Amino acid sequence: MESSRKRLFKNELYDQFARLTKALGSGRRLELIELLAQGERTVEALAEETEQSIANTSQHLQVLRQARLVETTRAGNYIRYRLADDRVLRLWLALRDIGEARLSEITQLVRTFLGDREHLQAVSGDELRRRLAERLVVVLDVRPAVEYEAGHIHGARSMPIAELRNRLKELPKSRAIVAYCRGPYCVFADEAVALLRRKGYKAYRLEGGFPDWAIQGLPTASSARP
Amino acid sequence: MESSRKRLFKNELYDQFARLTKALGSGRRLELIELLAQGERTVEALAEETEQSIANTSQHLQVLRQARLVETTRAGNYIRYRLADDRVLRLWLALRDIGEARLSEITQLVRTFLGDREHLQAVSGDELRRRLAERLVVVLDVRPAVEYEAGHIHGARSMPIAELRNRLKELPKSRAIVAYCRGPYCVFADEAVALLRRKGYKAYRLEGGFPDWAIQGLPTASSARP
DNA sequence: CAATCATTCAAGTATTCTGTTGAATAGTTG
DNA sequence: CAACTATTCAACAGAATACTTGAATGATTG
Numbered sequence: 125m126e127s128s129r130k131r132l133f134k135n136e137l138y139d140q141f142a143r144l145t146k147a148l149g150s151g152r153r154l155e156l157i158e159l160l161a162q163g164e165r166t167v168e169a170l171a172e173e174t175e176q177s178i179a180n181t182s183q184h185l186q187v188l189r190q191a192r193l194v195e196t197t198r199a200g201n202y203i204r205y206r207l208a209d210d211r212v213l214r215l216w217l218a219l220r221d222i223g224e225a226r227l228s229e230i231t232q233l234v235r236t237f238l239g240d241r242e243h244l245q246a247v248s249g250d251e252l253r254r255r256l257a258e259r260l261v262v263v264l265d266v267r268p269a270v271e272y273e274a275g276h277i278h279g280a281r282s283m284p285i286a287e288l289r290n291r292l293k294e295l296p297k298s299r300a301i302v303a304y305c306r307g308p309y310c311v312f313a314d315e316a317v318a319l320l321r322r323k324g325y326k327a328y329r330l331e332g333g334f335p336d337w338a339i340q341g342l343p344t345a346s347s348a349r350p
Numbered sequence: 351m352e353s354s355r356k357r358l359f360k361n362e363l364y365d366q367f368a369r370l371t372k373a374l375g376s377g378r379r380l381e382l383i384e385l386l387a388q389g390e391r392t393v394e395a396l397a398e399e400t401e402q403s404i405a406n407t408s409q410h411l412q413v414l415r416q417a418r419l420v421e422t423t424r425a426g427n428y429i430r431y432r433l434a435d436d437r438v439l440r441l442w443l444a445l446r447d448i449g450e451a452r453l454s455e456i457t458q459l460v461r462t463f464l465g466d467r468e469h470l471q472a473v474s475g476d477e478l479r480r481r482l483a484e485r486l487v488v489v490l491d492v493r494p495a496v497e498y499e500a501g502h503i504h505g506a507r508s509m510p511i512a513e514l515r516n517r518l519k520e521l522p523k524s525r526a527i528v529a530y531c532r533g534p535y536c537v538f539a540d541e542a543v544a545l546l547r548r549k550g551y552k553a554y555r556l557e558g559g560f561p562d563w564a565i566q567g568l569p570t571a572s573s574a575r576p
Numbered sequence: 577c578a579a580t581c582a583t584t585c586a587a588g589t590a591t592t593c594t595g596t597t598g599a600a601t602a603g604t605t606g
Numbered sequence: 607c608a609a610c611t612a613t614t615c616a617a618c619a620g621a622a623t624a625c626t627t628g629a630a631t632g633a634t635t636g
Contacts, residue, residue: 125463125537125541129463130537131401132463133459133463133464134381135377136459137377137456137459137460137535138377138378138380138381138384139377140377140449140453140455140456140459141377141380141445141446141449141453141456142374142375142376142377142379142380143453144445144448144449144453145371145374145375145376145380145445146375146376146623148368148371148374148375149368149371149372149374149375149623150368150371150372150623150624151361151363151364151365151366151367151368152364152624153368154364154367154368154371155360155364158364166582166583167582167583167584168582168583175357176625177625177626177627178582178583178584179583179584179585179625179626179627179628180624180625180626182582182583182584182585183584183585183624183625184624186584187623192452192453193448193452198633200633200634201580201581201582201583201633201634201635202581202582202583203582203583203584208452209448209451209452211444211447211448211451211452212448214444214447215441215444215445215447215448218437218440218441218444219367219370219371219441220367221437221440221441222370222419222435222437222438222441223366223367223370225435225437226418226419226434226435226437227366227367227369227370227418229366230363230366230367233359233362233363233366234363237351237355237358237359238359309363311351311356315351372593375593376593376594378594392612392613393612393613393614394612394613402595403595403596403597404612404613404614405595405596405597405598405613405614405615406594406595406596408612408613408614408615409594409595409614409615410594411613412614413593424603426603426604426605427603427604427605427610427611427612427613428611428612428613429612429613429614
């Protein structure tokens with residue numbers, strides 16, 4: 125292949141890949157990706173969760189859609205967005221991995237806002253699976269109910285953080301409780317563990333969130349309706 | 351945690367992750383990443399390979415460095431850039447994976463510029479390793495010599511595409527030859543296979559490139575000097 | 577079929593990014 | 607220590623992006 129033609133090819137090729145990274149090049153859109161990793165959602169719900177205007181949210185979603193990172197379906201009056209692919213989730217996890225390992229600003233932010241989390245004694249996915257098999261543990265999904273319904277760890281009980289305080293009596297003090305939520309930067313599980321400990325339960329936090337569990341091929345369930 | 355404080359945390363957190371995707375959000379910078387995946391290089395060499403001005407290349411590299419995706423060392427009069435981490439390579443591979451699977455424009459571009467590649471009969475990494483163990487195959491690294499020196503498949507012979515035509519007699523016609531280069535979009539191996547076939551050799555192309563091989567933990571070697 | 581509703585579009589402004597050019601910097605070498 | 611050289615910086619114009627506001631779409635539902 126002739127040299128200037130080769131250059132043309134490379135430029136166009138890498139620019140195509142850059143469509144993906146450009147689409148991901150916004151904190152707001154990454155937040156949308158993380159939310160969609162929990163399950164599909166309407167524009168309205170995404171706007172509310174990210175505290176942006178609906179028009180703005182819609183535009184961000186369209187950027188993601190033009191990069192083929194998300195897909196839509198109409199459901200009644202609503203349009204539901206979801207991640208296009210497992211690969212998108214994998215990409216986000218790879219990204220999270222680098223940020224966590226290499227951007228000290230991130231560790232710093234977590235420390236400032238979430239404090240020292242050492243004492244939460246995070247349980248790894250593998251360990252939880254073993255303990256689940258031995259029925260030694262109660263797994264608690266503290267995300268909003270819709271996210272639990274869209275998909276959860278097999279055998280987990282839904283108890284959204286907002287309801288936890290009033291439903292404590294449903295939980296046994298005899299067994300260990302492992303709480304999980306969206307991922308390592310989600311505060312729900314932290315808050316749940318703190319509350320449970322104060323009330324005298326043996327509570328721990330799952331290391332990752334639901335997407336981390338699911339992408340490893342560990343057992344999940346959902347209560348999706350037809 | 352109070353609600354507006356939570357929002358502040360999320361905004362700052364996701365903006366930090368977006369530093370990474372923003373830095374990757376340029377075709378030129380992705381090309382630099384792919385080149386650096388072959389081994390470290392000076393600014394000058396990168397500028398020449400990507401056919402950009404040195405100043406422009408330098409600025410792109412600094413964007414990557416500010417995102418901690420690449421690192422530098424001074425070597426004599428030159429400054430050598432390299433990927434910061436295996437994780438960076440993994441991220442790029444995850445990205446390549448999505449592009450390949452989901453952006454039809456990419457398949458289209460490859461078809462237009464590289465033609466139908468079916469007949470090249472790509473050999474997978476696993477298969478090559480097996481055949482290597484049985485000594486049934488000659489592995490040919492057709493990248494520029496510097497890249498071979500920075501790291502190559504264990505047991506591969508260096509024969510840069512530019513020299514191949516004049517060094518054909520060094521190769522046996524009795525054994526299969528597997529050529530590889532930078533990755534699936536690198537034309538060197540395609541050209542090598544085409545040339546070898548025309549001259550009556552049994553030639554094949556490795557599916558990925560050197561980085562794909564190395565990240566899988568398959569055996570590599572390098573001739574790096576102290 | 578008219579009203580309703582979620583979502584998208586269009587236009588506008590403020591901000592950020594890109595590649596160029598020419599000068600500045602900071603190591604290295606004779 | 608002066609000359610050299612690879613790299614970086616600074617300043618610029620042009621292009622692209624972010625968020626807002628208000629209007630337009632287009633499917634659904636009574």
